[in-house]
Amino acid sequence: MESGQFDTISVRTSDNVTLGYNIAGLGSRLVAQILDNLLAIPLTLIAVLLYGAIASVFVTSAEGATFADAGAGFFAGFAYFGYFFVAEAVTGGKTPGKSAMGLRVIRVDGSAADFGALAVRNVIRVIDVVVVLIGIVVMFFQPQTRRLGDLGAGTIVVRDRATVTLASAVAPPPVMLRTPDAGPPIDGLDHIGSFEHDALRVFLSRPGLSQKLRADLAADIARRLLDRLGLPPGAPERLWPPELLIERVYLQLDQRHR
Amino acid sequence: MTLDVFIAERQGRWAALEAAIKTAKRGRLRNQSASDIERFGLLLRQTSSDLAIARRDHPDAPITEYLNTLCARAHPLLYRGRAWRLGAIGPFFATALPRSFRAAGPYIVASLTLLLIGFIAGWVAVDVRPDLRASLVPPSLFDEMARGQIGTGVQDVPFAAAFIIQNNIRVALICFAGGMLLGIPTAFVLLSNGWMLGTVAAAVRLGGYDVQFWSLIVPHGVLELSVIVISGGTGLMLGDAILRPRQLRRADALARVAVRAVLLVLGAASLLIIAGTLEAFVSPSGLPDGVKLAVGAAVGVLLYSWLLLAGRGPRRRRMFRFDRPAETPA
Numbered sequence: 001m002e003s004g005q006f007d008t009i010s011v012r013t014s015d016n017v018t019l020g021y022n023i024a025g026l027g028s029r030l031v032a033q034i035l036d037n038l039l040a041i042p043l044t045l046i047a048v049l050l051y052g053a054i055a056s057v058f059v060t061s062a063e064g065a066t067f068a069d070a071g072a073g074f075f076a077g078f079a080y081f082g083y084f085f086v087a088e089a090v091t092g093g094k095t096p097g098k099s100a101m102g103l104r105v106i107r108v109d110g111s112a113a114d115f116g117a118l119a120v121r122n123v124i125r126v127i128d129v130v131v132v133l134i135g136i137v138v139m140f141f142q143p144q145t146r147r148l149g150d151l152g153a154g155t156i157v158v159r160d161r162a163t164v165t166l167a168s169a170v171a172p173p174p175v176m177l178r179t180p181d182a183g184p185p186i187d188g189l190d191h192i193g194s195f196e197h198d199a200l201r202v203f204l205s206r207p208g209l210s211q212k213l214r215a216d217l218a219a220d221i222a223r224r225l226l227d228r229l230g231l232p233p234g235a236p237e238r239l240w241p242p243e244l245l246i247e248r249v250y251l252q253l254d255q256r257h258r
Numbered sequence: 259m260t261l262d263v264f265i266a267e268r269q270g271r272w273a274a275l276e277a278a279i280k281t282a283k284r285g286r287l288r289n290q291s292a293s294d295i296e297r298f299g300l301l302l303r304q305t306s307s308d309l310a311i312a313r314r315d316h317p318d319a320p321i322t323e324y325l326n327t328l329c330a331r332a333h334p335l336l337y338r339g340r341a342w343r344l345g346a347i348g349p350f351f352a353t354a355l356p357r358s359f360r361a362a363g364p365y366i367v368a369s370l371t372l373l374l375i376g377f378i379a380g381w382v383a384v385d386v387r388p389d390l391r392a393s394l395v396p397p398s399l400f401d402e403m404a405r406g407q408i409g410t411g412v413q414d415v416p417f418a419a420a421f422i423i424q425n426n427i428r429v430a431l432i433c434f435a436g437g438m439l440l441g442i443p444t445a446f447v448l449l450s451n452g453w454m455l456g457t458v459a460a461a462v463r464l465g466g467y468d469v470q471f472w473s474l475i476v477p478h479g480v481l482e483l484s485v486i487v488i489s490g491g492t493g494l495m496l497g498d499a500i501l502r503p504r505q506l507r508r509a510d511a512l513a514r515v516a517v518r519a520v521l522l523v524l525g526a527a528s529l530l531i532i533a534g535t536l537e538a539f540v541s542p543s544g545l546p547d548g549v550k551l552a553v554g555a556a557v558g559v560l561l562y563s564w565l566l567l568a569g570r571g572p573r574r575r576r577m578f579r580f581d582r583p584a585e586t587p588a
Contacts, residue, residue: 059417112339116520152516153513
């Protein structure tokens with residue numbers, strides 16, 4: 001919706017405003033996954049080594065060693081998958097990998113992912129990973145890049161990072177005026193609103209246009225402005241050069257709304 | 259209002275909201291005072307109304323995207339489900355878990371049926387073809403039974419317990435997660451566990467070791483099989499939600515049951531710690547068979563009176579109730 005470069009989901013808030021969330025793509029999800037594995041695998045190894053160290057001290061029989069070996073295998077699984085669950089539960093939906101990629105788990109209604117939802121998506125992670133990486137296949141075909149665990153939990157991974165900063169959004173390119181004088185008041189300015197004002201502003205802040213293109217564009221805009229203003233046939237504004245008309249309309253709109 | 263005026267007049271509160279988002283720790287506003295949270299809510303409502311104006315008047319301006327992202331980041335900080343705290347564990351086991359057990363009743367019955375089908379099939383298989391006994395049942399079992407030392411003398415009991423507990427929790431979670439694949443893996447786990455128990459039970463019956471065998475299974479098996487059946491039921495719940503979503507979209511039907519089901523399976527799986535401890539310490543111990551069977555019976559009575567009776571009666575009043583008219587003063 002807002003940002004053409006990402007798929008979005010729309011969430012209607014209780015204030016009846018629609019928010020657009022940028023959905024995390026397969027690529028950034030996989031990179032986040034790799035980053036998490038760089039942490040999860042060493043942590044799992046450490047956990048298993050600790051288990052083994054404890055076992056080697058206390059196990060006294062061959063039978064016990066078999067149990068300890070098999071138990072360590074299971075323990076590895078719990079440690080590995082536990083990393084993701086604990087990381088998401090503690091941070092409210094951002095494992096370190098997701099955090100690094102600016103991703104975050106939320107529920108599809110826009111609210112924060114709660115304990116139950118995170119439990120579902122992390123238990124089902126086992127299926128997503130173990131069954132021939134079915135999670136990646138599902139994410140590839142699912143329009144919102146959700147894996148089975150997301151579908152079960154009603155969650156979605158979104159981009160949490162600001163795409164536009166306030167500083168860049170509030171400082172649009174400067175307007176360049178040739179005659180910084182608003183001129184005599186123009187009739188019919190009431191017919192023109194903020195949408196046209198924004199359009200004029202975009203035109204007046206484009207430095208890179210060639211002379212000819214600029215003149216053509218100005219003539220086109222001026223013709224539409226004159227239509228919109230509804231001036232009588234003999235009005236003096238019709239005789240102004242197009243660019244002068246545009247600048248004066250812009251300046252007078254500006255003054256009017258100050 | 260022109261874009262410049264709009265921005266100039268209102269950017270103060272956007273910056274304030276942005277700063278407030280940065281003070282949130284770990285995706286929560288928990289560390290903040292009540293007045294800070296109230297102010298956060300006010301800023302979010304003001305900013306989202308600014309977003310609505312910006313979208314109408316300046317749909318293509320960068321500020322509109324900025325405001326959308328700002329609101330989208332702030333929204334989940336304020337809107338969230340009920341928080342989970344350690345203090346919620348008591349009420350969860352006291353009332354919520356038995357209630358969701360009873361609510362899942364039909365699925366648990368279906369799960370039990372699958373286990374019994376596997377059991378009967380295994381039993382019948384050994385009855386019909388006793389010669390196949392050796393390939394269905396591990397032969398070492400008969401050696402141990404012949405020597406009269408079936409299951410006795412397990413060493414390094416804590417490691418045996420850890421192994422058993424982890425294995426069973428793994429099976430329980432797979433039963434649940436298998437629901438995502440229409441419950442097919444779930445049904446397979448239930449049938450194969452029933453089959454294993456059925457073949458071994460029929461085989462030891464042929465050998466005449468019934469009492470020793472059941473005294474080895476029952477103390478922990480009551481709890482363990484109950485948990486497997488419950489987990490199977492949760493997996494079947496998910497599978498059913500996908501296959502028969504009724505009035506909802508499949509994804510919504512699934513998400514609706516899954517959160518309830520995962521709490522049931524996690525609660526049930528935690529019982530496996532007790533089951534595994536019994537399996538390692540009581541079942542193979544030298545206690546008389548009668549005592550072992552009595553332990554199993556006692557566990558069964560406790561388990562099912564808890565699951566079937568706890569949390570009945572009127573629900574306790576919630577902190578916020580909007581669905582009930584205000585009570586009239588006496």
